[in-house]
Amino acid sequence: MGYTTQGAFFKLIQVNVVNSVICLKKDGKMAKEHSLIPKRNLEWLGIILTGVCILLTIALVFALIFMVAKQGLSTFFVDGVSFTDFLFGPVWNPSVTDPATGLPVVGALPMIAGSFAVTLLSTVIAAPLAIGAAIFVVEIAPGFGKKYFQPAIELLVGIPSVVYGLIGLTIIVKFVRDVLPVGGTGYGIFSGSIVLSMMILPTITSLSIDALSSVPQSYRQGALALGSTRWQMISQVVLRAALPALMTSVILGMTRAFGEALAVQMVIGNAAILPTSLFQPASTLTSVLTMGMGNTIFGSLENNVLWSLALLLMIMSLIFIVVIHFIGKKGGLEQSR
Numbered sequence: 395m396g397y398t399t400q401g402a403f404f405k406l407i408q409v410n411v412v413n414s415v416i417c418l419k420k421d422g423k424m425a426k427e428h429s430l431i432p433k434r435n436l437e438w439l440g441i442i443l444t445g446v447c448i449l450l451t452i453a454l455v456f457a458l459i460f461m462v463a464k465q466g467l468s469t470f471f472v473d474g475v476s477f478t479d480f481l482f483g484p485v486w487n488p489s490v491t492d493p494a495t496g497l498p499v500v501g502a503l504p505m506i507a508g509s510f511a512v513t514l515l516s517t518v519i520a521a522p523l524a525i526g527a528a529i530f531v532v533e534i535a536p537g538f539g540k541k542y543f544q545p546a547i548e549l550l551v552g553i554p555s556v557v558y559g560l561i562g563l564t565i566i567v568k569f570v571r572d573v574l575p576v577g578g579t580g581y582g583i584f585s586g587s588i589v590l591s592m593m594i595l596p597t598i599t600s601l602s603i604d605a606l607s608s609v610p611q612s613y614r615q616g617a618l619a620l621g622s623t624r625w626q627m628i629s630q631v632v633l634r635a636a637l638p639a640l641m642t643s644v645i646l647g648m649t650r651a652f653g654e655a656l657a658v659q660m661v662i663g664n665a666a667i668l669p670t671s672l673f674q675p676a677s678t679l680t681s682v683l684t685m686g687m688g689n690t691i692f693g694s695l696e697n698n699v700l701w702s703l704a705l706l707l708m709i710m711s712l713i714f715i716v717v718i719h720f721i722g723k724k725g726g727l728e729q730s731r
Contacts, residue, residue: 459708466705469698475500480702486666486682488696500699502706504668508676509710511583511669512658513651516590521644524595528602533628544603550596559660562589567661576673581663584672589657594647601643605636641721649714653707655680679707 469475475497483501490499527547531539566588571580609632617627633640655678663675666682683703690697 462701462705462708465698465701467702469500469695469702473497473695473698475695475699480699481506484668486677488686488699498695498699502679502699502703504666505677505679505682505703506706508583508662508669509652509678509680509707511672511676512586512590512662512678513648515583515587515672516594516651517644517648519587519591520595520598520647523591524598524643524647525602525640527599528606529628529633531603532606533624533632544600547596547599551600555593555654555657556660558589558593559657561592562586562657562661570673574673576671578673579663579675580673581661581675582671582673583662583669583676586658586662586676586678587672589661590651590654593654593657594651597650598643598647601646602636602640605639605643606632608639609635638721642718645714645718645721649711652710652714653680655684659684679703683707 469480470477474495476495479495480500480502482503483499484503485499485501486504488498488500491497492499527543531544562585566585567580569580570576570582570585571578613631613635614627617631618624622630658678659681662677662681664677664681664685665675666677667675669676683700686696686700690700
């Protein structure tokens with residue numbers, strides 16, 4: 395009797411387990427069937443949202459380009475300022491009227507020269523330091539470099555421009571004025587270039603580290619297997635393989651330097667004259683824009699010429715971007731070969 399009761403008990407448990415499994419399968423099948431419609435809706439919702447984001451981004455870009463171009467070109471097509479005089483005129487003084495044309499004197503050459511001067515000099519200072527630091531992080535001491543040095547460099551990217559400007563104003567300008575035997579006030583292209591080199595150094599360094607890290611390890615192993623020393627391997631193999639990406643990092647640093655306004659404005663002197671010395675006060679496109687835009691009436695000639703400077707600045711930034719894409723495409727074709 396006991397055995398019969400025990401067998402019935404186990405049989406009852408078996409039947410309950412089978413029924414539970416069947417119910418779970420049915421519930422899973424029903425849940426799967428009911429989840430098909432929400433998944434389709436979710437997929438379409440994702441497509442619609444991403445499409446709207448793309449359209450809004452494209453519309454914003456074209457709206458900005460249209461606005462800057464419309465106001466900037468008004469200087470030439472509405473106000474009658476000569477495009478040649480604007481680009482190559484050596485004097486910028488919108489408050490003075492030229493007797494020959496009856497229009498304000500708005501030669502942008504001093505600001506163009508100042509912008510290119512501080513950009514090129516800061517790049518010449520920052521690029522070797524950044525690439526050397528990247529070589530140290532990736533090739534020489536990767537453990538220490540990636541654990542301590544790279545995070546410290548990346549923190550510098552988040553420092554506001556005004557902080558760099560204050561450092562330049564209180565230290566660099568004072569050093570140039572009191573220590574270097576050049577005379578003057580300490581303001582000028584040299585001081586602006588030092589500040590800009592500090593600002594673009596973290597950007598170029600981080601991108602250069604990524605460029606060197608992207609070189610396949612087999613390149614290094616093959617060079618060492620052929621008898622190259624470590625420095626030969628770095629200079630002849632790694633740097634050559636990463637050259638397009640390194641050039642891209644340098645040009646991105648130049649783009650940031652060319653468009654920087656506040657920090658440069660604080661140390662360059664803001665004199666709208668053609669610079670004849672690195673230690674002479676000068677001005678850039680961005681410094682004149684930030685100082686003059688709030689002091690002019692929208693739609694006036696004085697305001698339109700500032701928009702023309704903004705248009706020129708935007709064109710230079712677009713040229714930098716095109717050069718970056720060209721270098722990246724050329725580097726990709728060389729690697730595919």
